[in-house]
Amino acid sequence: MIETLVVPLVKIAVLLVGILTAVAYLVLLERKVQAWVQVRLGPMRVGPHGLLQPVADVIKLIIKEDITPARADRWVYTLAPIIVLVPALVVFAVIPFGPETNVFGIRMPLHVADINVGLLYIVSIASLGIYGTILGGWASNSKYPLLASLRASAQLVSYEVAVTMTLVSMILMAGSLSMVEIVESQQARGLWFVFAQPLAFFIYFVGGLAETNRAPFDLPEAEQELTGGFHTEYSGIRFALFFLAEYANMIVIAAVATTLFFGGWLRPFPSVAALGLLDIVPGWIWFLLKTFVLLYVFLWVRATLPRYRYDQLMRLGWKVLIPLAIANVIVTAIAVVVL
Amino acid sequence: MTPITPAHYLVLSAALFSIGLIGVLVRRNLIVIFMSIELMLNAVNINLVAFSQQWQHVVGQVFALFVVAVAAAEAAIGLGIILAFYRNKETVNVDEITLMRW
């Protein structure tokens, strides 16, 4: 009973709370990092160094008036943020945060579920988030959101192809779709896959930036062009859900990258015995650390680069990334067969 | 309760198929008709997978995969035709699609 029901439920609860907190503080981190890059201080008023700013933000978003435009499609308008958020959270179920660990005397793996189609599950669930984007823009019954949502969906669809292609080459390397087995395969080889597949990682990362609508691919919400993107008409808690989903998706991208390319919970150089000292640090800390570094790069990129234009973005996706990703798959397949 | 047998799945599939069929016959919106066809294809897939489970053989699933591929092709072409048609006639009502040429 405890094993089958209580443990998974507790895990889910911990995971949800963890993600929501992480999202809140990721927003703060983003503001802080951007501020530091721009020689500012960032939020400083709420709590020491603005540490309570997320709380204030959440309270503000909850108590703000929740506006539905008069001619909006009420049902779809309400549904859209939920459709965006749910996949972003559900995906976390298969991400392995660490190896089997003793938690309060119960030995358990640090993931909610290890299904044998884990990676495909992530891809397929993540592809559902697009509905929220399209419907949010459409249901607002306003031109700017509509344009933005068309942009967003085209962008998502095209970059999904490239990203999925890189995942195929990772599956070829690992010989499994299960997230846990992918990490274990890296352990067996004593090699983070990023060193074997730097191109795949590059494509994945760029595609990830585009899929999460982050700079320099933040066209769907380019406020200088489209005044805020597909959620222009949203306010209050429903806007907060969109916001939450965007950052949760960032964490997903970073966490999946950590699992696939950076050895998940493995310490650096897992094959070098001399570094065995590093094993003192538990696996889940390594995992979180790597994810954090990747997220930092996300924020850093945003503070540095200007924005692509829509057609350039499409060109980059279809004419550069996708051919590269396909070539990478072919080369990887040949290498796997030959070696 | 009785255990779930393939017969249950087949009844479900038949019902879904009939719903799709009624949609195709009754609705006049071309897009809805296409969606009804998707429903029917799904009903078929349920059948295939149920049999696959029954006989513990994956061939049913493989077949379902082919059905999905064909459905994707059908959707792409069909929606292309709808768009082309809409561009010319500004309607997606099958009752207005009575001429073979214009």
Added chain:
Amino acid sequence: MTIAFYTLAAFILALGVLVVSTKNTVHAVLFLVANFLCVAMLYVLLQAEFLAVIQVLVYAGGIVVLYLFVVMLVNLKRGPETHVDPRRRDRMGLLIGGAVLAEFVAILLYGFAPRATGAAPAAAAPGVGNVEQVGWSLYVDYLVPFEVASILLLVAMIGAIVLAKKEP
């Protein structure tokens, strides 16, 4: 298991009815997605995880998005179903649909009622994931159909582009 099946079946049928009966096309598309997701869950129930994921990925994440796009592009200025051809017989359609359903059920009841479970062959070798089984079957036994399917998709893609392209 049983409860899950009945719940999913109820959802699938209800959503199917909503798809064909809703006036608002965007809502119909949404119901269609939900319907497909329920079907995917049914596949999980049938231990076809791979197909379930493909169902979500290709159907819900791909094909239906296409529908949604078209629905949004086909921004109708008048209701799509205002015009009714006088030769149309809606009732007849319903009747035929109902008749087909009755026929199906009759066949099923007749064919399956006496022996509830057929003699199932031996279960597949344990430890082999569903993905691997499907993969082996697909790439070894059904390689030629697989390639034909890929050609079909390619042709469909080109056809769709040609159709959707505006004449210059």
Added chain:
Amino acid sequence: MTDPHPVTATRTPVQFDTDELVINMGPQHPSTHGVLRLILRLDGERVVDADVVIGYLHRGIEKLSESRDWTQIVLLTDRMDYVAAATNNLGYCETVEKLMGLEVPRRAQYIRTVLAELQRLASHLVWLGTHAMDIGAVTVFLYCLRERELVLDLFEEYCGARLTYNSRRVGGLPADLPVGWDRKVREFCDIVDQKIVDYEQLLTQNRIWLERTRDIGVISGADAIAMGFCGPPLRASGVMRDVRKDEPYAAYEEFAFDIPVGAAGDTYDRYLVRLEEFKQSTRIIRQALDGMPEGPVMGKVPRLIKPPAGETYHAIESPKGEIGFFIASDGKSLSPYRFRVRPPSFCNLQVLPKLVRGHLVADVVALIGTIDIVLGEVDR
């Protein structure tokens, strides 16, 4: 702002259109630099046509000036191009001086030049920041405003105001330089020269920046002249026209500086030209400070300014382009008979529909940025 195809007019539904969309950009929009309103007709994301609607910031400065006396008008000119108030002041004062035939002391001329060039730096900093932000480089915006702050500090020390300076008088200047001011200006010039390198590192060779600005809004030199382009955008199209060189005013004759000229006439060239102007401005400021003559800062001006009957036009090179003042005096009343400004922003803005046609929505914001308009000056 007449457009051959006004989109506001009802169009006859000749052909049914699946995807032509009319969207309204502004007057409340984050990147229309104030209250500019554009009505865009889009084919997908491509701009088929644009209609510029102005007048949301019209305060009637020209008409107002006809009932103010000559000294009061200086502070009205502050409120035209409010990110470059000092050059507006200068243009007006020089016009009145020309009308009256007044002699301005050399020291005042030098200080005016320094102030004008500082103002050019400030205005270009605002331009670079907002332009870069429109294209998505938010960090550059904050860097630029940080440097602009230093200019504002310098102005504050000189005349007490940070935005609307009212820093000139007909016939000279309201005050001499504060003690130690020139040292601070020199320090500032060093900082700016240094920071320009930073901006260039962030943008000039940045591939995304290049892709966003190269071949965007190309206009040939002949077209640019025909449509009344002026200032840096005109020079970026390869036309050598700078009032500072062509019809020198203040003390510009005495300084060595180059006029950067572009070749392609695209957004990238306009960017490069303005960036080079940063360097030339600091060069001019340094020369002016080095050769700063002693003497009074106010010439001999009658107690009551009352130009003789007549009319004149005088133009100077504001950061945005050629700002000209046409003033007619009847010689009797204490205010101008007619006061008319040729605002560079307005003249540049009328080229916008031509520039944006055929480009994408995203380019529209880049192009609004590149012509560097201030709505206060467009509407007056």
